[in-house]
Amino acid sequence: MTPAASPIDFTRTHAPSPFHARLLDHTITQNWATWNGYQTPRVADTVASEYFAIRSACSVMDLTPMEKYRITGPDAGDYLNRLVTRDVTKLKPGRVAYAVWCNDMGRVIDDGTIFHLSEGVYRLCAQHHQLDWLLLSSIGFDVTITKETHDVAALAVQGPTSFSVLSAAGIQGLDTLKPFGITSVDVAGIPVTVSRTGFTGDLGYELWMDPEHALDIWDIIFNVKFERGLYDIRVIGLDALEMVRIEAGFIMPGFDFNTADTAVRADFDRSPYELGLGWLVDLKKPHYTGKRALVAEHARPAKSRLIKLILDGNKVPSGSFLFDREGGENVGAVMAQTWSPILKRALALGDITLRKGQVPSELWAEIYYQKELKWKLHWAKGTVTDKPFWSHPRRSATPPHST
Amino acid sequence: MTKARSAIIIGGGHNGLICAAYLARKGLKVEVLEARNTLGGGLALTSSHMSLHASILKDLKIKLTSQAPVKTIALGPDGEHLCFSGNTVDGPEAARYAAFREEYLAYAKALGPLMLNTPPRLKDFDRADAMTFGKLGWALRFGLGEEAMREFLRVAGMNVYDVLEERFSAPLLKGALAYDAIIGCHVGPRTPNTVLNFLMRLFHDSGQQRVSAAATTSALEEAAGKAGVTMKCGAKVASILVQSDKAVGVTLDTGEALRADIIVSNADAKTTFLDLLGTRHLDALFAHRISKPRTDGDVARLRLSLKARPTVPGLPDSDLSQRLVIAPDMRTVERAFNASKYGEYSKEPVMDMMLDGRTLSINAAYAPLKLKEGWEAGAEGFKAAVLTVLERYAPGLSASVETAELMTPADMAEAFGNAGGHWHHGEMAIDQAFMMRPVHGTAQYETPVAGLYLCGAAAHPGGDITGLPGRNAAKRILRTA
Numbered sequence: 001m002t003p004a005a006s007p008i009d010f011t012r013t014h015a016p017s018p019f020h021a022r023l024l025d026h027t028i029t030q031n032w033a034t035w036n037g038y039q040t041p042r043v044a045d046t047v048a049s050e051y052f053a054i055r056s057a058c059s060v061m062d063l064t065p066m067e068k069y070r071i072t073g074p075d076a077g078d079y080l081n082r083l084v085t086r087d088v089t090k091l092k093p094g095r096v097a098y099a100v101w102c103n104d105m106g107r108v109i110d111d112g113t114i115f116h117l118s119e120g121v122y123r124l125c126a127q128h129h130q131l132d133w134l135l136l137s138s139i140g141f142d143v144t145i146t147k148e149t150h151d152v153a154a155l156a157v158q159g160p161t162s163f164s165v166l167s168a169a170g171i172q173g174l175d176t177l178k179p180f181g182i183t184s185v186d187v188a189g190i191p192v193t194v195s196r197t198g199f200t201g202d203l204g205y206e207l208w209m210d211p212e213h214a215l216d217i218w219d220i221i222f223n224v225k226f227e228r229g230l231y232d233i234r235v236i237g238l239d240a241l242e243m244v245r246i247e248a249g250f251i252m253p254g255f256d257f258n259t260a261d262t263a264v265r266a267d268f269d270r271s272p273y274e275l276g277l278g279w280l281v282d283l284k285k286p287h288y289t290g291k292r293a294l295v296a297e298h299a300r301p302a303k304s305r306l307i308k309l310i311l312d313g314n315k316v317p318s319g320s321f322l323f324d325r326e327g328g329e330n331v332g333a334v335m336a337q338t339w340s341p342i343l344k345r346a347l348a349l350g351d352i353t354l355r356k357g358q359v360p361s362e363l364w365a366e367i368y369y370q371k372e373l374k375w376k377l378h379w380a381k382g383t384v385t386d387k388p389f390w391s392h393p394r395r396s397a398t399p400p401h402s403t
Numbered sequence: 404m405t406k407a408r409s410a411i412i413i414g415g416g417h418n419g420l421i422c423a424a425y426l427a428r429k430g431l432k433v434e435v436l437e438a439r440n441t442l443g444g445g446l447a448l449t450s451s452h453m454s455l456h457a458s459i460l461k462d463l464k465i466k467l468t469s470q471a472p473v474k475t476i477a478l479g480p481d482g483e484h485l486c487f488s489g490n491t492v493d494g495p496e497a498a499r500y501a502a503f504r505e506e507y508l509a510y511a512k513a514l515g516p517l518m519l520n521t522p523p524r525l526k527d528f529d530r531a532d533a534m535t536f537g538k539l540g541w542a543l544r545f546g547l548g549e550e551a552m553r554e555f556l557r558v559a560g561m562n563v564y565d566v567l568e569e570r571f572s573a574p575l576l577k578g579a580l581a582y583d584a585i586i587g588c589h590v591g592p593r594t595p596n597t598v599l600n601f602l603m604r605l606f607h608d609s610g611q612q613r614v615s616a617a618a619t620t621s622a623l624e625e626a627a628g629k630a631g632v633t634m635k636c637g638a639k640v641a642s643i644l645v646q647s648d649k650a651v652g653v654t655l656d657t658g659e660a661l662r663a664d665i666i667v668s669n670a671d672a673k674t675t676f677l678d679l680l681g682t683r684h685l686d687a688l689f690a691h692r693i694s695k696p697r698t699d700g701d702v703a704r705l706r707l708s709l710k711a712r713p714t715v716p717g718l719p720d721s722d723l724s725q726r727l728v729i730a731p732d733m734r735t736v737e738r739a740f741n742a743s744k745y746g747e748y749s750k751e752p753v754m755d756m757m758l759d760g761r762t763l764s765i766n767a768a769y770a771p772l773k774l775k776e777g778w779e780a781g782a783e784g785f786k787a788a789v790l791t792v793l794e795r796y797a798p799g800l801s802a803s804v805e806t807a808e809l810m811t812p813a814d815m816a817e818a819f820g821n822a823g824g825h826w827h828h829g830e831m832a833i834d835q836a837f838m839m840r841p842v843h844g845t846a847q848y849e850t851p852v853a854g855l856y857l858c859g860a861a862a863h864p865g866g867d868i869t870g871l872p873g874r875n876a877a878k879r880i881l882r883t884a
């Protein structure tokens with residue numbers, strides 16, 4: 001239960017990540033954002049070039065700011081199983097699982113990935129700061145929880161050529177690494193953990209290393225491009241990531257919905273069912289936080305749902321309200337949206353109020369847009385889909401095709 | 404004919420026995436499992452100046468032969484002692500005291516609807532909750548009348564120091580009254596809502612019989628036995644068994660498993676939830692909440708075997724068997740409390756005691772559970788501090804001591820399986836009372852786990868020898884289970 005004391009320089013609003021020196025070179029726009037206190041590019045060069053690096057070449061993103069916690073001790077497995085809504089007792093060493101966790105009322109606090117690094121040693125990655133909740137949840141469990149956000153440098157290498165790039169960089173053994181698998185490799189004498197995970201819905205890897213080796217690993221990867229001219233490899237920022245994660249149907253707690261610990265008003269937070277994450281809720285496994293509330297909720301018609309919506313036309317429904325017909329009754333609003341260059345469709349995640357547990361039979365977005373700075377209104381009909389908007393077989397193929 | 408439902412009661416304290424008797428009288432097959440070798444729990448340690456609520460005696464058909472009421476005598480440092488008995492006290496403030504008692508007894512009575520019922524939930528009100536609120540509102544507004552209600556609302560959250568300062572002038576009188584508002588708890592006279600403590604004490608004190616602890620215990624044992632309850636001593640429950648999110652039994656420390664339809668815990672809340680049930684059957688926030696109530700004891704018990712009966716100048720020998728209080732003035736009580744706030748025992752303790760033959764049993768405050776130096780190191784020092792104070796009132800007493808047995812809160816925790824060794828299984832304060840006792844989410848005797856209930860002092864209305872938690876819990880169980 002002892003959080004590690006990581007030295008943080010509180011005099012800076014943005015902390016430099018271990019990759020900062022290189023990010024500085026690549027972020028030619030100087031368009032920075034803050035992510036968990038780190039300086040991270042919003043756009044490094046242009047959104048379009050970064051988007052296409054992810055979808056048709058190889059993208060690199062600094063993942064260090066993601067919250068990371070190490071969980072160890074005799075009860076680590078039981079502890080995690082009591083924390084999250086899905087059964088993670090069967091998660092073997094060397095495997096990763098996506099999970100959400102709720103408060104007592106069954107409302108989602110955050111989502112993240114659980115890495116079973118080695119027998120009884122876990123890493124939990126989360127969108128938001130979770131140390132207080134993790135410690136609070138540890139009463140009665142023999143576990144040690146250490147925040148290691150600042151102690152582990154992480155790099156996402158994603159895109160169709162990511163496998164080829166990493167192989168060319170000298171990383172062996174990726175051909176047998178399955179999706180959600182973890183492997184430990186030696187890269188020019190540097191120990192690196194590689195997981196086949198990501199936030200793009202495409203083939204991709206995440207590399208985990210000691211911050212001290214961060215720049216060396218970066219250089220080894222980029223040398224594939226700069227010295228050998230083999231592949232296009234690009235640094236991407238948050239804006240391009242936003243486009244691809246919507247295409248992949250991934251949700252962002254705190255953006256697409258109010259998390260339970262930030263919602264002020266009752267009913268402004270969401271349950272896993274309401275987020276379309278019912279598949280992550282196991283009502284049969286032993287008790288976990290929120291289970292009793294979820295059992296009760298499951299027996300009632302759902303009140304709201306975060307849906308995936310494909311819109312007719314070429315207008316992006318930024319912050320649009322949603323209606324049950326053109327000019328009809330307001331049933332919700334768009335929480336995230338993008339134009340998908342690869343699908344050539346406007347996509348949205350919408351939070352809607354259900355009727356007797358059902359999605360209204362029609363959904364329309366009221367889109368305001370500008371034409372030569374003149375505001376116009378457009379009604380676009382939407383189609384609801386349960387599947388990711390976009391996916392590709394190479395995401396799950398092992399070995400991945402060397403495209 | 405359907406098979407009788409069965410219940411296991413964890414703990415044979417007075418509340419466990421009462422709850423058992425009520426359930427058995429309604430046809431449940433009840434077994435009480437008590438870890439100690441005797442029944443009655445903390446009852447054995449009480450100075451018998453309070454007793455069971457009259458409704459319980461009536462419901463369970465218990466006949467107690469009451470002794471002559473015990474008087475409280477506040478010892479004066481100058482040999483001028485003050486004797487309290489019912490609404491009377493010696494000395495020039497007798498009339499004021501009588502008026503004060505009458506007024507405060509009326510306030511205490513107004514709390515009746517709350518004390519005698521399951522505390523209402525604030526959310527998802529049901530009809531019973533609405534009734535309790537209604538009766539409470541009625542008792543406050545019409546039972547007390549407009550003026551008294553206003554005064555009640557003014558004083559209820561106050562500290563007893565300020566209230567007594569308003570009403571009385573004799574330091575000894577104020578000291579002794581303040582002592583009754585603080586003893587057993589980690590509070591001083593200036594701690595907010597000590598008036599509420601005082602009122603709850605008065606509620607239990609209002610016109611009830613006074614019977615010895617031993618007689619009360621055997622009467623309860625008899626009542627439970629007659630109702631068909633089986634009672635097993637030396638049976639320490641090690642865990643509560645849960646199946647499909649329902650409590651289905653217990654295991655004993657011998658490994659033996661016993662099953663029942665309903666499990667009721669007379670143990671304190673932390674022991675029940677954190678040790679016996681385990682947090683893996685609980686939600687995280689609830690587990691966090693239940694680990695937070697203030698349950699650290701702050702009173703030690705000192706049992707002195709004396710060579711001879713002590714002599715207290717100014718006090719006739721016949722009065723030595725009354726309850727004697729040493730709390731010469733409120734500032735002394737407050738200063739004694741100061742030490743315990745910082746993990747030290749009071750160098751100048753306040754205390755009450757009862758003499759039985761040549762055994763003097765003393766409750767001495769303050770003696771914090773977590774003594775900074777540790778009780779192993781501090782025990783002798785605290786004994787000496789108590790004796791130094793006693794010597795002032797009973798010269799020669801120290802020399803007459805044959806054995807001095809100190810029971811610290813840590814010892815009480817050990818002896819009674821009670822986390823923290825608090826007299827009342829947790830501080831009696833507004834934030835840990837009523838619909839917040841022990842915490843919200845289990846304040847209606849029910850718990851988050853179906854089939855598991857609380858029936859002891861950790862539950863509303865809390866500690867002291869009243870039997871109300873046990874009685875209210877039984878009524879709740881009969882209504883809901």
Ligand SMILES: Cc1cc2nc3c(=O)[nH]c(=O)nc-3n(C[C@H](O)[C@H](O)[C@H](O)COP(=O)(O)OP(=O)(O)OC[C@H]3O[C@@H](n4cnc5c(N)ncnc54)[C@H](O)[C@@H]3O)c2cc1C
Pocket residue numbers: 413414415416417418419436437438439442443444445446448449450451452453454587638639640641669670671674679704766815818819820821825826827828858859860861865866867868869872
């Ligand atoms: C020194 C002292 C003096 C006091 N003086 C007074 C007084 O003068 N007047 C007054 O009204 N109140 C007094 N009190 C307070 C009063 O004694 C308590 O409020 C009261 O005992 C609470 O009763 P209960 O039945 O709820 O719990 P308890 O009396 O604590 O009984 C709980 C029982 O459960 C048993 N138990 C716990 N865990 C397990 C387990 N795992 N398995 C089996 N059994 C278990 C315990 O052994 C115990 O017998 C005093 C308390 C103390 C400690």
